[in-house]
Amino acid sequence: MKLNSDSQTRNMLKAAKLYCTEVRIAILKVLMKTDKPLSQEQIARRLGKKHFDKVTIYRTLESLLKVGLVHKAFIEKRACHYELAHNCTASQCHPHFTCTSCGKTHCLTEISLPMAKSPHKGFVIQRQQVRLEGLCPACA
Amino acid sequence: MKLNSDSQTRNMLKAAKLYCTEVRIAILKVLMKTDKPLSQEQIARRLGKKHFDKVTIYRTLESLLKVGLVHKAFIEKRACHYELAHNCTASQCHPHFTCTSCGKTHCLTEISLPMAKSPHKGFVIQRQQVRLEGLCPACA
DNA sequence: AAAATATATGCAACTTAGTTGCATTTCTGG
DNA sequence: CCAGAAATGCAACTAAGTTGCATATATTTT
Numbered sequence: 001m002k003l004n005s006d007s008q009t010r011n012m013l014k015a016a017k018l019y020c021t022e023v024r025i026a027i028l029k030v031l032m033k034t035d036k037p038l039s040q041e042q043i044a045r046r047l048g049k050k051h052f053d054k055v056t057i058y059r060t061l062e063s064l065l066k067v068g069l070v071h072k073a074f075i076e077k078r079a080c081h082y083e084l085a086h087n088c089t090a091s092q093c094h095p096h097f098t099c100t101s102c103g104k105t106h107c108l109t110e111i112s113l114p115m116a117k118s119p120h121k122g123f124v125i126q127r128q129q130v131r132l133e134g135l136c137p138a139c140a
Numbered sequence: 141m142k143l144n145s146d147s148q149t150r151n152m153l154k155a156a157k158l159y160c161t162e163v164r165i166a167i168l169k170v171l172m173k174t175d176k177p178l179s180q181e182q183i184a185r186r187l188g189k190k191h192f193d194k195v196t197i198y199r200t201l202e203s204l205l206k207v208g209l210v211h212k213a214f215i216e217k218r219a220c221h222y223e224l225a226h227n228c229t230a231s232q233c234h235p236h237f238t239c240t241s242c243g244k245t246h247c248l249t250e251i252s253l254p255m256a257k258s259p260h261k262g263f264v265i266q267r268q269q270v271r272l273e274g275l276c277p278a279c280a
Numbered sequence: 281a282a283a284a285t286a287t288a289t290g291c292a293a294c295t296t297a298g299t300t301g302c303a304t305t306t307c308t309g310g
Numbered sequence: 311c312c313a314g315a316a317a318t319g320c321a322a323c324t325a326a327g328t329t330g331c332a333t334a335t336a337t338t339t340t
Contacts, residue, residue: 019307019316040297053319058298060317074214074271078326079297095256097263110259116235116270119250122277123237129271130256131214137262159287159336180326193290198327200288218297219326 016067023052023060028069028084035107037073037081037096074129075105083107091115095130101139108132156207163192163200168209168224175247177213177221177236214269215245223247231255235270241279248272 009028013020030046031038038046040057052060061082064070071088073081076098088094094109118125149168153160170186171178178186180197192200201222204210211228213221216238228234234249258265 021307021317023318054297055299055320056318063317074216076214078218095268097265100266106263108256108259108263110261111256113253113256113270116248116251116253116272118274119248121250122280123246123248123272124275124280125237125272126240126274127272128235129273130253131269131271132256132263132265132267133269134258134266135264140262140264161288161336163289194326195291195328196289203288 012069016064016069018063018067021060022050023056024064026050026052027057027060027064031070031082031084034083036105037071037075037083037107039077039079039081041079043082075131076103076133081105091126092128092130095132097132097134097136099136099139100133101135104136106136152209156204156209158203158207161200162190163196164204166190166192167197167200167204171210171222171224174223176245177211177215177223177247179217179219179221181219183222214271216243216271216273221245231266232268232270235272237272237274237276239276239279240273241275244276246276 006025006029009025009032010020012028013024018024026047027043030043034046040054040061043061044052044054044057061070061072065072065082068085070082071085071093073083073093073096075081075096083093085093092112092115094107095111095113097106097108098104099106113128113130116125116128146165146169149165149172150160152168153164158164166187167183170183174186180194180201183201184192184194184197201210201212205212205222208225210222211225211233213223213233213236215221215236223233225233232252232255234247235251235253236245237248238245253268253270256265256268
């Protein structure tokens with residue numbers, strides 16, 4: 001229900017000490033409704049008739065990123081993709097799989113890799129991201 | 141020695157059935173001399189007085205990529221970075237570590253993660269890339 | 281070794297993703 | 311509901327990468 005997800009997103013924002021603004025609520029809702037990381041453009045498109053400037057969208061994602069509500073995925077295109085920090089531990093998201101044939105990206109939430117161990121040369125590893133490449137069920 | 145690395149790169153190109161051109165040889169040499177993935181711009185700078193158009197550099201990297209001599213790394217900036225496919229198995233490169241404090245990227249060739257196992261939903265995993273984030277020795 | 285043909289290069293112009301500065305608007309706590 | 315803090319929109323800009331096309335260079339054929 002609209003009211004429900006509204007109050008849910010409001011609570012998320014409140015907990016993160018961010019102003020509850022229209023864009024933030026709208027973007028969080030978009031991200032809650034998808035199972036793939038989305039680019040700024042895709043997010044804008046899914047906001048439908050609600051138009052926000054792309055600068056605003058970028059800044060919104062940035063603020064959500066800073067408080068950890070959202071994660072940034074480095075997939076294979078030029079554009080970064082964003083997704084709700086959800087089903088991720090503090091130190092790692094699920095792997096992202098990109099099909100070399102059709103180019104689509106999927107979140108493989110069922111699998112996870114053990115955390116890399118620092119090669120004790122003084123590196124402190126805080127997070128890891130895994131990018132997988134291959135053929136998706138449709139193309140295999 | 142100049143002649144040596146020239147003939148080495150020529151052989152690499154020949155084996156890959158690529159024309160041995162000046163740019164290709166020069167770029168391969170640059171990549172052989174570094175231990176970090178480099179962006180197009182960094183490569184151009186390291187080519188020194190040899191000037192090649194950036195389009196040419198992109199197309200050269202593309203051709204080297206296609207035959208597998210070079211790998212593309214998705215680090216955190218807008219630009220992609222390229223490195224010699226060296227010390228990588230067919231299915232995975234070493235992890236790349238980016239420091240959240242100073243922003244520098246390092247290749248952690250000493251460690252590797254087990255290959256992800258397909259969640260047998262029909263996904264065929266062919267390659268994996270691991271991106272690590274944290275503090276480097278200088279910043280920790 | 282020259283000609284034929286296959287491939288690579290350079291240039292100009294363009295697109296896409298993201299950023300900056302600044303004036304205006306919207307939130308939130310008191 | 312008001313003051314101050316923070317967010318937004320707009321215009322202009324930068325950075326990274328791409329496209330089309332004419333020219334040049336590499337390889338193959340003879």
